[in-house]
Amino acid sequence: xxxxxxxxxxxxxxxxxxxxxxxxxxxxxxxxxxxxxxxxxxxxxxxxxxxxxxxxxxxxxxxxxxxxxxxxxxxxxxxxxxxxxxxxxxxxxxxxxxxxxxxxxxxxxxxxxxxxxxxxxxxxxxxxxxxxxxxxxxxxxxxxxxxxxxxxxxxxxxxxxxxxxxxxxxxxxxxxxxxxxxx
Numbered sequence: 001x002x003x004x005x006x007x008x009x010x011x012x013x014x015x016x017x018x019x020x021x022x023x024x025x026x027x028x029x030x031x032x033x034x035x036x037x038x039x040x041x042x043x044x045x046x047x048x049x050x051x052x053x054x055x056x057x058x059x060x061x062x063x064x065x066x067x068x069x070x071x072x073x074x075x076x077x078x079x080x081x082x083x084x085x086x087x088x089x090x091x092x093x094x095x096x097x098x099x100x101x102x103x104x105x106x107x108x109x110x111x112x113x114x115x116x117x118x119x120x121x122x123x124x125x126x127x128x129x130x131x132x133x134x135x136x137x138x139x140x141x142x143x144x145x146x147x148x149x150x151x152x153x154x155x156x157x158x159x160x161x162x163x164x165x166x167x168x169x170x171x172x173x174x175x176x177x178x179x180x181x182x183x
């Protein structure tokens with residue numbers, strides 16, 4: 001078939017090729033069937049997202065509650081647990097801090113302490129933290145209270161001995177003597 005004969009054939013039978021298509025009622029029914037499905041799908045998608053958001057919210061609330069509980073436990077210290085130890089703690093802490101400041105006023109070369117020894121001299125070292133944790137867990141235990149007071153006393157004795165040796169090695173400077181006069 002040549003091209004012109006094909007075109008003639010298409011022109012002659014054009015009406016046979018064209019169909020009117022479905023009636024408008026068919027389109028209306030299809031729209032009605034599809035529209036409720038969309039709404040259900042949207043509701044299902046929203047339901048899934050709300051479920052995810054609720055799960056995330058529950059996790060966040062639980063995390064905040066656990067964090068606050070841990071912070072509350074940390075904030076609960078010796079004065080809240082054992083009020084009778086508050087005076088002893090204040091007295092010994094002031095004395096220890098005073099002696100530590102005096103020791104720090106000496107030159108490092110004269111002290112001859114390494115970092116580990118310096119850490120042990122500090123008031124709140126590992127031993128202190130263990131005793132304080134035990135006292136928080138057992139606030140009525142007299143043995144732990146006595147151990148805490150004994151810790152303070154031993155710390156003061158140690159610092160006094162260090163100061164004695166330092167004073168023997170180096171004469172007291174003017175700054176130190178002024179400080180000691182205030183005491």
